[in-house]
Amino acid sequence: MSITIRDVAKRAGVGIATVSRVLNDSPSVSEETRQRVLEAIADLNYTPNPIARRLSTGKTLTIGVIVPFFTLPDFVKRLQGVQQALSETEYDLVLFNVETLAQKDRYLSDLPRHARVDGVLVIALSPSNMQMDQFHQSSVPVVLIDASHPLAYQVVVDHVHGANLAMQHLISLGHRRIGFVGDHLNDPFEFIGTKQRFQGYREALADANLEFYPHYHQQGDHGREAARKMGHALLTLQEPPTAIFAASDTQAIGVMEAARELGLRIPDHLSVVGYNDIRDSEYMELTTIHQPLFDSGMAGVQLLLKAIETTPAEPEKVILPVELKIRRTTAPLPH
Amino acid sequence: MSITIRDVAKRAGVGIATVSRVLNDSPSVSEETRQRVLEAIADLNYTPNPIARRLSTGKTLTIGVIVPFFTLPDFVKRLQGVQQALSETEYDLVLFNVETLAQKDRYLSDLPRHARVDGVLVIALSPSNMQMDQFHQSSVPVVLIDASHPLAYQVVVDHVHGANLAMQHLISLGHRRIGFVGDHLNDPFEFIGTKQRFQGYREALADANLEFYPHYHQQGDHGREAARKMGHALLTLQEPPTAIFAASDTQAIGVMEAARELGLRIPDHLSVVGYNDIRDSEYMELTTIHQPLFDSGMAGVQLLLKAIETTPAEPEKVILPVELKIRRTTAPLPH
DNA sequence: TGTTAATATGATACCGGTTTCATAATATAC
DNA sequence: GTATATTATGAAACCGGTATCATATTAACA
Numbered sequence: 001m002s003i004t005i006r007d008v009a010k011r012a013g014v015g016i017a018t019v020s021r022v023l024n025d026s027p028s029v030s031e032e033t034r035q036r037v038l039e040a041i042a043d044l045n046y047t048p049n050p051i052a053r054r055l056s057t058g059k060t061l062t063i064g065v066i067v068p069f070f071t072l073p074d075f076v077k078r079l080q081g082v083q084q085a086l087s088e089t090e091y092d093l094v095l096f097n098v099e100t101l102a103q104k105d106r107y108l109s110d111l112p113r114h115a116r117v118d119g120v121l122v123i124a125l126s127p128s129n130m131q132m133d134q135f136h137q138s139s140v141p142v143v144l145i146d147a148s149h150p151l152a153y154q155v156v157v158d159h160v161h162g163a164n165l166a167m168q169h170l171i172s173l174g175h176r177r178i179g180f181v182g183d184h185l186n187d188p189f190e191f192i193g194t195k196q197r198f199q200g201y202r203e204a205l206a207d208a209n210l211e212f213y214p215h216y217h218q219q220g221d222h223g224r225e226a227a228r229k230m231g232h233a234l235l236t237l238q239e240p241p242t243a244i245f246a247a248s249d250t251q252a253i254g255v256m257e258a259a260r261e262l263g264l265r266i267p268d269h270l271s272v273v274g275y276n277d278i279r280d281s282e283y284m285e286l287t288t289i290h291q292p293l294f295d296s297g298m299a300g301v302q303l304l305l306k307a308i309e310t311t312p313a314e315p316e317k318v319i320l321p322v323e324l325k326i327r328r329t330t331a332p333l334p335h
Numbered sequence: 336m337s338i339t340i341r342d343v344a345k346r347a348g349v350g351i352a353t354v355s356r357v358l359n360d361s362p363s364v365s366e367e368t369r370q371r372v373l374e375a376i377a378d379l380n381y382t383p384n385p386i387a388r389r390l391s392t393g394k395t396l397t398i399g400v401i402v403p404f405f406t407l408p409d410f411v412k413r414l415q416g417v418q419q420a421l422s423e424t425e426y427d428l429v430l431f432n433v434e435t436l437a438q439k440d441r442y443l444s445d446l447p448r449h450a451r452v453d454g455v456l457v458i459a460l461s462p463s464n465m466q467m468d469q470f471h472q473s474s475v476p477v478v479l480i481d482a483s484h485p486l487a488y489q490v491v492v493d494h495v496h497g498a499n500l501a502m503q504h505l506i507s508l509g510h511r512r513i514g515f516v517g518d519h520l521n522d523p524f525e526f527i528g529t530k531q532r533f534q535g536y537r538e539a540l541a542d543a544n545l546e547f548y549p550h551y552h553q554q555g556d557h558g559r560e561a562a563r564k565m566g567h568a569l570l571t572l573q574e575p576p577t578a579i580f581a582a583s584d585t586q587a588i589g590v591m592e593a594a595r596e597l598g599l600r601i602p603d604h605l606s607v608v609g610y611n612d613i614r615d616s617e618y619m620e621l622t623t624i625h626q627p628l629f630d631s632g633m634a635g636v637q638l639l640l641k642a643i644e645t646t647p648a649e650p651e652k653v654i655l656p657v658e659l660k661i662r663r664t665t666a667p668l669p670h
Numbered sequence: 671t672g673t674t675a676a677t678a679t680g681a682t683a684c685c686g687g688t689t690t691c692a693t694a695a696t697a698t699a700c
Numbered sequence: 701g702t703a704t705a706t707t708a709t710g711a712a713a714c715c716g717g718t719a720t721c722a723t724a725t726t727a728a729c730a
Contacts, residue, residue: 002450002473004686015710020688028708047448051395052686054386055715062429071415076406083405083432092451094397095430097418113382115337116427138337225618283560339716350680355718363678387716390685676727683720690713697706 003046012040023048063091063304064117066107068098068124068189072222073278074248074293078123078145081297089305091118098125101188105131112138119304122147123297124191141307145300148192153307154317155299159193162289162322163200164207166245166273169287169324171208174333175243175271178205179216179234181227181255182247197247197275216241227254228261235262235270242270242333249274249281249288256286256329267331277325285328292320338381347375358383398426398639399452401442403433403459403524407557408613409583409628413458413480416632424640426453433460436523440466447473454639457482458632459526476642480635483527488642489652490634494528497624497657498535499542501580501608504622504659506543509668510578510606513540514551514569516562516590517582532582532610551576562589563596570597570605577605577668584609584616584623591621591664602666612660620663627655 005023009016014033021029022037029037040046054060065082067075079095086093094117096107108127111120112134119141126147127135135142136151143153170178180201183194198217205212215237218230227246234241235258246252252274256266264270274281277290299318306316340358344351349368356364357372364372375381389395400417402410414430421428429452431442443462446455447469454476461482462470470477471486478488505513515536518529533552540547550572553565562581566589569576581587587609591601599605609616612625634653641651 005688006686009710016687017689017710017712018708021709024688030708033708049390049686050449050451051386051389052715053688055384055390055717056686056688058715060386070418071408071411073406076411080406080432083430087432087438092429094427095418097415097422103422114385116385224615280559340718341716344680351717352681352719353679356679359718365678368678384716387685388718390687391716391718393685672730674727674729676725678725679723681720681722684718686715688714690711692711693709695706695708697704699704700702 002049003044005046005048008037008040008044008046011044012037058115060116060118061091062094062117063301064094064096064107064111064120066096066098066104066111066120066122066125068104070095070097073250074276075123077278077293078297078300081294081299082121082123082145082301083297084294085298085301089301091305104189109134112140115140119143119308121145121300121304123300124189124193126190126192127152141304143300143304143307145296146191146193151315153303153315155296155303155320156317157193157291157296157320157322159196159291159322160200160203162275162291163197163245164204165322165324166275166289167201167204167208169326169330170243170245170271170273171204171210173243173271173330175241176210176333177216177239177241177243178210179218179241179244180247181218181220181230181234181244181251183222184219194247201245222248222250224250224254224257227251228258229254231255231258232261235259235264243272243330244270245273245275247275249276249278249286252286252288252329253280253284256284266329268334271330271333273330281325282327287327287330288325290323290325296320337384338379340381340383343372343375343379343381346379347372393450395451395453396426397429397452398636399429399431399442399446399455401431401433401439401446401455401457401460403439405430405432408585409611410458412613412628413632413635416629416634417456417458417480417636418632419629420633420636424636426640439524444469447475450475454478454643456480456635456639458635459524459528461525461527462487476639478635478639478642480631481526481528486650488638488650490631490638490655491652492528492626492631492655492657494531494626494657495535495538497610497626498532498580499539500657500659501610501624502536502539502543504661504665505578505580505606505608506539506545508578508606508665510576511545511668512548512551512574512576512578513545514553514576514579515582516553516555516565516569516579516586518557519554529582536580557583557585559585559589559592562586563593564589566590566593567596570594570599578607578665579605580608580610582610584611584613584621587621587623587664588615588619591619601664603669606665606668608665616660617662622662622665623660625658625660627657631655 005016005019009019098104108131123145132151145155220226220230244255252272259270274286274288277288281288340351340354344354433439443466458480467486480490555561555565579590587607594605609621609623612623616623
């Protein structure tokens with residue numbers, strides 16, 4: 001059917017090994033022969049069959065990316081970084097979207113088998129010990145982005161620190177009654193960011209000798225609407241908080257909507273800090289913690305490619321910085 | 336290194352052909368032999384190498400998906416439909432993100448070669464005649480989603496009709512001065528939706544015997560911020576429109592922001608209709624044209640798989656319906 | 671019971687590349 | 701001018717599956 005290396009060899013009057021050498025830029029081909037082969041390749045409009053190459057070399061030139069809820073802006077942004085970095089290489093990106101725990105387990109168990117991919121990038125999901133074990137046994141490198149496992153390569157952000165930054169900012173503005181709006185702490189996917197942000201919230205309170213009031217802590221589904229309800233709940237307490245730290249910008253926006261509905265002006269009556277610094281945040285002038293979503297994807301790819309090429313002994317860990325972006329949704333506590 | 340079919344054959348005391356038969360559920364294997372082979376497979380923890388299988392069968396079990404700006408909500412939603420549909424099959428999804436014309440051409444030219452993928456799904460990008468030709472020559476099926484080419488399988492939405500619905504709604508409410516906020520008509524990517532919506536706008540005006548005022552037509556970059564500026568421009572005209580049809584919900588939101596800034600209440604002072612019915616729209620109670628983004632992805636996959644399996648003669652075209660969703664951003668023209 | 675049909679199975683060619691290894695041709699050294 | 705090192709090249713093995721085809725075994729039938 002299609003043109004193979006043997007057709008080219010025949011046409012150029014050489015052996016297939018020579019054609020292969022030309023294709024792979026081997027130095028030991030005479031200039032004359034090389035030209036003849038290149039001509040035959042051009043004449044026949046030949047391109048090597050990548051599948052055959054993969055079988056023969058044992059490399060799939062493919063990276064598997066496992067990502068949960070890939071329509072959510074945070075994950076999309078990370079995925080975009082991954083995509084961008086991979087597009088500059090010869091690797092293909094195979095996408096696995098996870099929306100259920102069953103899918104998570106399925107992909108994490110399937111991918112190390114069969115040598116389907118040369119490496120796996122996992123976004124925001126932490127594999128079990130058994131799953132990590134399978135990766136090691138099949139010697140398929142894994143890199144976790146915003147997830148953790150002691151034996152894995154990781155690209156992480158210190159969300160405890162990020163939450164601390166947000167809280168310190170509010171505290172330094174004089175706020176003492178600070179609410180927290182976040183995701184369910186017992187989410188079955190166990191996103192590490194969720195727990196870490198809450199931990200940072202509590203740490204910062206403790207460091208400032210402020211008591212933790214459980215009713216200032218709201219947890220719920222992710223999304224603007226759920227956050228609006230949580231914000232409403234906080235703001236209609238007998239003694240409402242004067243500032244709210246939201247675990248994501250999306251949730252911060254929900255909180256601000258709740259405030260608006262209740263006739264509270266931001267930042268005059270209520271200070272709000274978000275997290276992630278998504279696209280909309282700058283536009284909405286939201287004070288937030290910038291986390292390098294896109295860069296985390298890029299860094300993950302770099303780490304993975306390194307692991308694939310050199311298979312070093314020690315798993316590496318890259319920690320990316322967070323940054324407080326002060327905009328217009330926070331202000332000193334009025335007295 | 337890893338375990339092959341030959342190891343299994345040896346262990347089970349059979350030939351490799353028999354193991355292959357067991358793997359592929361061939362009926363002509365005695366129950367006893369089958370059990371012995373299955374046992375050997377389990378003992379050795381064997382899984383067949385998919386690359387070898389691909390080379391041998393000539394099927395890659397892989398679908399290439401070309402999508403522009405895959406972080407934009409509309410495209411993500413379509414992609415999600417594609418992903419969902421593919422996850423129920425044995426096909427892998429290889430993602431190609433397009434952000435420049437060069438990338439578009441590169442992917443559209445590369446993918447038909449080499450038999451890298453069994454089929455290609457193209458979202459919102461229309462291939463050139465030459466590119467379609469290459470697909471035909473290499474007999475790699477293509478399906479276009481929300482894009483067009485006379486010789487391709489297509490899943491489309493009639494945006495002319497959609498725009499007409501939006502306009503008829505506004506006109507029936509008594510509006511006569513209706514602005515249009517949309518993307519650049521001469522966008523180099525030539526998204527068909529852009530032109531079609533504008534065409535629908537003009538058609539509806541003509542049908543209602545309303546004149547088209549060029550200064551009521553704003554075009555600009557996609558995105559909320561650009562739309563806000565366009566909205567501002569329209570609303571500060573000497574004789575501003577009483578209603579605005581925006582080519583996307585994101586843009587409609589921008590327009591509404593402009594209105595708010597100018598102290599105009601919606602829908603009392605200004606009616607706004609969007610397009611797409613993205614997630615936020617329901618929440619914001621935006622009157623909009625619902626277009627089945629997710630479903631278009633699913634339909635595209637179904638069409639593609641059919642094309643791969645049966646290679647029918649005639650390219651098929653699936654037309655998905657649009658629907659006007661009347662919510663709370665449109666009202667009768669006050670007099 | 672002999673013959674034919676049906677069933678089960680293994681040997682082997684094949685998919686289209688890469689890689690090893692032996693060899694022919696040429697260059698260099700003595 | 702012969703011996704040796706270097707360079708260029710092709711034949712063939714290999715990657716790990718699938719598929720064909722010939723054959724051995726068993727069942728069905730006259």
